[in-house]
Amino acid sequence: xxAQSLSNLPTTSGVYLYFDAxxxxxxxxxxxxxxxxxxSYFKVQGAQVTPNPKNSVRIQRMVSxxxxxxxQTTHSEEEALLLENKLIKTKQPKYNILLKDxxxxxxxxxxxxxxxxxxxxxxxxxxxxxxxxxxxxxxLELLESVQSLIPLVQSKSCLKGxxxxxxxxxxxxxxxxxxxxxxxxxxxxxxxxxxxxEHKDKLCARLKERMxxxxxxxxxxxxxxxxxxxxxxxxxxxxxxxxxxxxxxxxQELLELSKPPKRIEVxxxxxxxxxxxxxxxxxxxxxxxxxxxxxRYSLAGTDEYAQMHEMLERRIKQGGLPDLWLLDGGRAQAxxxxxxxxxxxxxxxxxxxxxxxxxxxxxRGGGDVADVIYSVSQTWKLxxxxxxxxxxxxxxxxxxxxxxxxxxxxxxxxxxx
Numbered sequence: 189x190x191a192q193s194l195s196n197l198p199t200t201s202g203v204y205l206y207f208d209a210x211x212x213x214x215x216x217x218x219x220x221x222x223x224x225x226x227x228s229y230f231k232v233q234g235a236q237v238t239p240n241p242k243n244s245v246r247i248q249r250m251v252s253x254x255x256x257x258x259x260q261t262t263h264s265e266e267e268a269l270l271l272e273n274k275l276i277k278t279k280q281p282k283y284n285i286l287l288k289d290x291x292x293x294x295x296x297x298x299x300x301x302x303x304x305x306x307x308x309x310x311x312x313x314x315x316x317x318x319x320x321x322x323x324x325x326x327x328l329e330l331l332e333s334v335q336s337l338i339p340l341v342q343s344k345s346c347l348k349g350x351x352x353x354x355x356x357x358x359x360x361x362x363x364x365x366x367x368x369x370x371x372x373x374x375x376x377x378x379x380x381x382x383x384x385x386e387h388k389d390k391l392c393a394r395l396k397e398r399m400x401x402x403x404x405x406x407x408x409x410x411x412x413x414x415x416x417x418x419x420x421x422x423x424x425x426x427x428x429x430x431x432x433x434x435x436x437x438x439x440q441e442l443l444e445l446s447k448p449p450k451r452i453e454v455x456x457x458x459x460x461x462x463x464x465x466x467x468x469x470x471x472x473x474x475x476x477x478x479x480x481x482x483x484r485y486s487l488a489g490t491d492e493y494a495q496m497h498e499m500l501e502r503r504i505k506q507g508g509l510p511d512l513w514l515l516d517g518g519r520a521q522a523x524x525x526x527x528x529x530x531x532x533x534x535x536x537x538x539x540x541x542x543x544x545x546x547x548x549x550x551x552r553g554g555g556d557v558a559d560v561i562y563s564v565s566q567t568w569k570l571x572x573x574x575x576x577x578x579x580x581x582x583x584x585x586x587x588x589x590x591x592x593x594x595x596x597x598x599x600x601x602x603x604x605x
Contacts, residue, residue, distance in 0.1 A: 189235045189254045194230060194257040197223035198492040199266045200233070202261035203275060206283075215283040220265045220274040226257065250283045259393050259603030267448070270441040293511035295321035296331050296385065298378070303371040304364045305378050306341045307331055320385050321575070322438065326424045330385070333417035335360065337394050339379040340374075388425045392418060438576050439512070442568065445537050449511035450474055453503070454587040457487065457495045458595035466598060467499035471584055484594045496521060500528050511569060516584050518542040519562040526564050539563050541584045557581070 202222050206214040219225030229251050231240045239251035264267040276284045297317040309331055313319040321327065334340075339362050341347055342355045347365055355361035362369040362377075384391040395418040402411035432493045436448030452472045457465070467485040471478040485502060489495035496515065513536050515521040522540040529536055539564045559581060561568040570577040 189230070189251075189256070191232050191235050191237050192233060193256060194227060194237065197226055197359070198259065198261050199223045201263075201265045202259055203268055203272050203273070205258045205281075206250070206254045207256055207258070208253045213279050213281045214250055214253060215281050216272055216275045216279065218265070218268040220268075222259050222261070227258070229254075230329070234434075246283075263447075267437055267440070270437050274441050274444065294323055294327040294537045295319045296327060297322070298382070300378070304341050304347060304374055306344055306347070307381065308344070309336065313571050315571060315573060317573065318382070319573050319575075323424070326420045329420040330388075330391075332423060333391060333395060333414075333421055334381050334384050336414070336417065337384070337391075337398065338377050340377055340381055388421055390570045392421055392425060395421065396580065434601075435576070435579055439579075442576055443512075443537065443539060443563070445512070447511065449537070451478075451510035452514060452583060453510045454514045454516075454583045455499060455503075456587040456591040457492055457499065458588075458591040464595050464598040465495055466591060466594045467495060468587055468594055469499070469503060470583070470587045470590050473510075475584070482590060484590075486598070492517075493520070493524065497524060497528065500525055501532075504528065504532050504534060509534060511537065513538045514580060514587075515540040515585055516587060518560070519564070520565075522562050523564050541580055556591055559584075 199221050201218075201220050203216060203218050204222060204226050205216050208214055217225065222242060229240055229243065229247065231238050239248035241248070243251070260271065262271060273334045275281075295310050295313050296307055296312045297310050297319040298307050299314070299317045301316065309327055310319075313321075323330065335342055339360050342361055345355055346355065346361065349365045351366050352363035352368070353361070353365075356363040356368075362374070364371075364374060384394065395414050399411050399414035399418060402408075402414065436450065439445065440448040450473065454470050454472070455467065457467045465487040467487050469483040469485070471481040473481070483503070485499045487498050488497040489498050496517070500513075513525055515525060515538070517538065517540045522538050525536075525538045525540075529538070542562060544557050544559050558570065558572040559577065561570070561577070561580065572578075
């Protein structure tokens with residue numbers, strides 16, 4: 189490793205990649221300040237660069253193998269974390285231990301069908317459960333903070349016991365295992381816990397009040413625990429005050445986009461027996477529907493493929509293209525859109541959302557249908573409970589509603605003459 193490589197490193201957030209002399213990727217890491225983080229691995233004396241002796245033996249061994257590095261800046265530390273996760277999964281660096289498997293960011297799930305529902309942290313949304321997330325940070329602290337305030341069953345294993353456990357003695361569980369609380373009396377606790385997970389400002393207020401009470405009782409060690417919970421949840425709240433930012437980052441990671449999509453345009457066509465053929469475009473921009481940008485198209489095509497071609501070509505000629513296109517359909521529609529964009533010399537990320545089929549018929553359902561996402565080269569089959577899939581389904585359904593409303597309007601006008 190040459191000292192010159194460590195000069196003029198950016199001070200912004202991003203990821204750094206270490207390679208050996210044979211171009212093998214050794215390690216991927218993220219940083220809020222790339223310069224500060226990268227330099228912490230090395231001891232630089234003039235032109236000589238050696239491993240920093242303050243680091244562990246394992247880290248020093250890795251650093252001794254580094255021949256060169258690459259950095260990639262990001263707009264935020266959160267974006268850097270997501271990029272790091274993606275690179276570790278796809279590149280499998282030698283020295284990355286955490287995140288080296290296919291795990292993704294965790295969820296907090298609860299099965300409301302059970303008589304005594306229990307909050308649990310999972311690596312993916314569980315079928316039939318109510319789920320919160322995914323969380324790129326603080327999922328464990330969030331779960332523990334709710335469990336410290338609401339005396340729910342702390343884990344599934346607790347229900348297998350025959351007598352109250354330590355959590356009951358601590359006042360953190362009402363011991364349904366020994367019949368001390370009925371499902372009817374337990375249900376309000378579940379509702380209260382879900383309310384805190386959905387409204388983290390309420391959770392912060394509860395944590396702050398518990399911390400204040402403990403401090404006035406001079407129970408400072410316990411108060412410090414709630415102070416730490418509060419700080420973490422406040423950080424999480426700040427990062428989720430704009431859920432569109434979180435969803436944008438999640439879609440960037442999932443779809444491997446160059447940046448989080450701030451403007452998404454969604455297309456659908458509607459016709460009946462090749463009459464009143466129309467198309468609709470709806471727009472999601474910076475966390476809300478941009479209805480002033482919605483567009484309706486009267487189409488001359490005789491089939492859905494030709495109609496989509498006509499609508500997309502007309503849209504491109506209007507200029508001001510978005511970050512992402514979402515089409516109702518499968519890979520053929522995604523390929524069509526990509527070919528049109530390339531032929532006109534413009535670039536937009538493109539995906540299509542096809543309805544899940546059962547017995548060769550498309551399934552419909554409210555939030556529990558595992559539709560399939562396509563690009564030209566990839567397929568994503570997410571679980572029906574995945575919030576990213578549900579977000580895309582909501583976009584697609586709005587485009588369908590808008591196009592269908594225009595189709596009905598044209599049919600009505602044609603009928604009335």
